[in-house]
Amino acid sequence: MTMVEEASRQIRVLHEPQGYAPSLTSISLAGPDPAAGDPDAGENGWPPRPVVSPHPWATERAARLAAEGKGRRRRDTLLYLDGVTKSFDGFKAINNLSLVVERGEMRAIIGPNGAGKTTMMDIITGKTRPDKGEVFFGGDVDLTQHDEAEIAGMGIGRKFQKPTVFESHTVEDNLRLALSGSRSILRALFHRKDAPERQRIEEILALTRLEAKRKMLAADLSHGQKQWLEIGMLLAQDPELLLVDEPVAGMTDAETEETARLLRDISQKHSVVVVEHDMHFVRALGVKVTCLHEGSVLAEGPLDQVSADPRVVEVYLGR
Amino acid sequence: MIFARHLGARVWILVAVLVAAAILVPAANLWLPASHPLHVPNYLVPLLGKYVCYALLALALDLVWGYVGILSLGHGAFFALGGYAMGMYLMRQIGGRGVYGNPLLPDFMVFLNWKELPWYWYGFDHFAFAALMVLLVPGLLAFVFGYFAFRSRVTGVYLSIITQAMTYALLLAFFRNDMGFGGNNGLTDFKDILGFPIAARSTRAALFAASCAALVAGVLVVGAVTRSKLGKLMIAVRDAESRTRFLGWRAEHVKLFAFTLSAVMAGVAGALYVPQVGIINPGEFAPVNSIEVVIWAAVGGRGTLLGPVIGALLVNWGKSYFTAAWPEGWLFMLGGLFVVVTLLLPRGIVGTFDHGWDALRLRRRARLAERGGSSGATDAVPNPAE
Numbered sequence: 288m289t290m291v292e293e294a295s296r297q298i299r300v301l302h303e304p305q306g307y308a309p310s311l312t313s314i315s316l317a318g319p320d321p322a323a324g325d326p327d328a329g330e331n332g333w334p335p336r337p338v339v340s341p342h343p344w345a346t347e348r349a350a351r352l353a354a355e356g357k358g359r360r361r362r363d364t365l366l367y368l369d370g371v372t373k374s375f376d377g378f379k380a381i382n383n384l385s386l387v388v389e390r391g392e393m394r395a396i397i398g399p400n401g402a403g404k405t406t407m408m409d410i411i412t413g414k415t416r417p418d419k420g421e422v423f424f425g426g427d428v429d430l431t432q433h434d435e436a437e438i439a440g441m442g443i444g445r446k447f448q449k450p451t452v453f454e455s456h457t458v459e460d461n462l463r464l465a466l467s468g469s470r471s472i473l474r475a476l477f478h479r480k481d482a483p484e485r486q487r488i489e490e491i492l493a494l495t496r497l498e499a500k501r502k503m504l505a506a507d508l509s510h511g512q513k514q515w516l517e518i519g520m521l522l523a524q525d526p527e528l529l530l531v532d533e534p535v536a537g538m539t540d541a542e543t544e545e546t547a548r549l550l551r552d553i554s555q556k557h558s559v560v561v562v563e564h565d566m567h568f569v570r571a572l573g574v575k576v577t578c579l580h581e582g583s584v585l586a587e588g589p590l591d592q593v594s595a596d597p598r599v600v601e602v603y604l605g606r
Numbered sequence: 607m608i609f610a611r612h613l614g615a616r617v618w619i620l621v622a623v624l625v626a627a628a629i630l631v632p633a634a635n636l637w638l639p640a641s642h643p644l645h646v647p648n649y650l651v652p653l654l655g656k657y658v659c660y661a662l663l664a665l666a667l668d669l670v671w672g673y674v675g676i677l678s679l680g681h682g683a684f685f686a687l688g689g690y691a692m693g694m695y696l697m698r699q700i701g702g703r704g705v706y707g708n709p710l711l712p713d714f715m716v717f718l719n720w721k722e723l724p725w726y727w728y729g730f731d732h733f734a735f736a737a738l739m740v741l742l743v744p745g746l747l748a749f750v751f752g753y754f755a756f757r758s759r760v761t762g763v764y765l766s767i768i769t770q771a772m773t774y775a776l777l778l779a780f781f782r783n784d785m786g787f788g789g790n791n792g793l794t795d796f797k798d799i800l801g802f803p804i805a806a807r808s809t810r811a812a813l814f815a816a817s818c819a820a821l822v823a824g825v826l827v828v829g830a831v832t833r834s835k836l837g838k839l840m841i842a843v844r845d846a847e848s849r850t851r852f853l854g855w856r857a858e859h860v861k862l863f864a865f866t867l868s869a870v871m872a873g874v875a876g877a878l879y880v881p882q883v884g885i886i887n888p889g890e891f892a893p894v895n896s897i898e899v900v901i902w903a904a905v906g907g908r909g910t911l912l913g914p915v916i917g918a919l920l921v922n923w924g925k926s927y928f929t930a931a932w933p934e935g936w937l938f939m940l941g942g943l944f945v946v947v948t949l950l951l952p953r954g955i956v957g958t959f960d961h962g963w964d965a966l967r968l969r970r971r972a973r974l975a976e977r978g979g980s981s982g983a984t985d986a987v988p989n990p991a992e
């Protein structure tokens with residue numbers, strides 16, 4: 288090796304971030320992009336951003352590792368929203384929202400009217416495309432690249448704020464259309480009812496206490512029963528993650544309690560995100576709570592901690 | 607696909623009536639003497655055949671409008687395309703018997719001084735090829751049109767408007783002489799079909815029977831499709847499209863399937879219509895024709911199998927009667943009919959009848975329950991969409 292070659296090798300080693308092995312992770316997490324912010328940097332800029340050499344090799348590599356590091360943190364989550372923003376005619380319904388739901392977790396979301404709770408679900412389920420930000424499912428599926436049917440197929444089920452069932456079908460047929468399985472049009476044309484299918488429907492009818500109403504048209508159900516039917520349809524779909532928007536609106540106290548019990552049962556096997564205004568219900572769920580306000584997270588933690596937060600009291604509970 | 611017993615007694619009655627008509631009308635025309643009170647006069651056979659074709663067209667529209675909620679105002683175009691495909695076959699059958707005696711070229715091409723047959727007329731001298739085109743051309747147009755429209759989620763009134771635009775564009779195109787479809791005059795002066803003289807009484811009787819058979823097939827196909835799980839999905843898309851999407855169904859595929867199948871049925875109706883009326887011209891693409899089809903289905907009752915058939919027969923019978931009795935008045939009557947049906951009978955004749963029937967049954971059941979009979983408080987209310 289000539290002297291020149293040897294020297295240039297050394298220079299390269301010096302510039303490559305591996306050279307600074309101990310601070311590798313902090314470099315990679317910091318990233319050179321100031322807009323992305325530094326999630327690990329404390330309030331007063333502490334720990335300080337590691338200095339990245341301005342050499343192109345170093346900056347490029349640092350950027351790549353930053354992305355990879357983020358990916359690594361993302362990988363273990365079920366639902367990962369970061370810096371999501373969506374505006375409607377200049378009004379920011381979702382504003383730099385970041386939220387993480389772990390696998391197997393049940394999360395309650397509260398927040399005043401117009402806080403962006405439903406819009407957040409629209410974004411997760413592919414109904415609305417965010418203007419910017421990342422939305423990942425299962426750690427590595429970018430949900431902004433898929434449409435509603437694909438996202439449903441991946442295992443995200445959704446209950447609407449306004450109960451939405453197929454009114455001119457019977458309760459049973461509603462469940463049958465929701466049942467997991469092939470979504471091919473031709474298969475549906477030649478589909479025959481079979482024993483496992485019947486059994487699944489039986490189970491869900493029992494779970495949602497709709498056995499006696501199975502042959503009734505969904506249109507003739509009470510408001511609360513429609514909510515339950517829709518939850519039943521969600522279960523029939525057997526998704527990994529359930530997004531449940533205001534499940535107890537319009538329910539009696541007894542029904543509300545039943546619903547809390549049902550959701551706790553469901554959360555044994557599924558991850559659940561539930562939006563609700565009813566604080567008794569949220570308390571009955573007994574899970575981590577996120578309070579949204581003006582499109583971003585205002586507070587997050589156990590219900591007692593969140594409801595004691597003066598900002599939460601001011602914008603939401605105190606009204 | 608589920609069949610037979612699921613279709614319901616009423617549909618089987620309709621099928622039986624159509625089969626009986628397919629046999630009895632030709633018989634009463636051909637074999638009863640003209641003096642016999644049950645003799646069916648010659649003029650009536652193709653007229654009834656025309657109504658049956660309209661009924662098939664209305665049924666086709668009902669498949670997309672009544673069951674999937676797509677208000678197509680362009681179904682006349684699929685009907686006309688099927689008609690043109692049949693017309694091209696009939697033109698080629700004329701051969702050297704045209705006014706100009708050209709064995710290869712239809713008269714209008716000779717008149718336009720064309721020297722050879724355009725490529726897209728090739729093959730139409732074979733009945734099988736023409737029959738295939740009757741299915742393929744409307745089906746393909748519907749598929750391509752539907753693919754783009756449903757993929758971009760054009761719905762409601764916007765979709766209705768572009769279907770009108772589609773049929774209007776075809777109207778303008780077929781008016782042009784250089785399109786090679788006879789321009790303004792269309793295709794006419796047919797001589798025979800499958801070797802039988804087209805104006806003969808027996809041929810007309812056979813065409814009537816064939817139209818009835820096609821309608822029976824249409825009723826059975828639509829019945830089987832709408833009764834299947836896919837049919838349930840169609841109604842679900844009609845009532846809550848986004849719900850079906852969030853359940854993982856591709857609503858656009860459901861629509862595309864129904865729209866294409868419906869267009870093929872409309873094409874068959876048009877193909878049977880043309881030999882019975884003896885002409886096909888661009889007027890069949892007129893937007894108002896497509897709107898009339900909507901009125902037939904609305905009057906009879908959309909979302910039912912029986913409704914569009916009854917609606918088409920009734921309204922067209924009324925049209926024949928009133929255009930003879932009071933020619934200027936018919937369009938006003940048709941408009942008035944639509945307003946009356948929309949305001950007073952939004953479910954149409956069949957739908958209103960069903961609804962009243964269900965209400966009656968519910969009341970009777972409630973009375974029974976009061977008397978202590980626990981029968982069926984939880985029983986199903988029959989689906990009004992049947």
Ligand SMILES: Nc1ncnc2c1ncn2[C@@H]1O[C@H](COP(=O)(O)OP(=O)(O)OP(=O)(O)O)[C@@H](O)[C@H]1O
Pocket residue numbers: 375380398399400401402403404405406407448
């Ligand atoms: N498609 C849309 N077009 C315009 N504005 C919208 C749209 N969707 C939501 N918004 C607005 O975004 C804001 C957030 O709405 P969102 O429905 O997400 O609130 P929410 O938290 O679910 O409220 P609520 O508790 O009342 O259900 C509201 O001000 C709403 O008007």
Ligand SMILES: [Mg+2]
Pocket residue numbers: 404405406448532
């Ligand atoms: Mg909401």
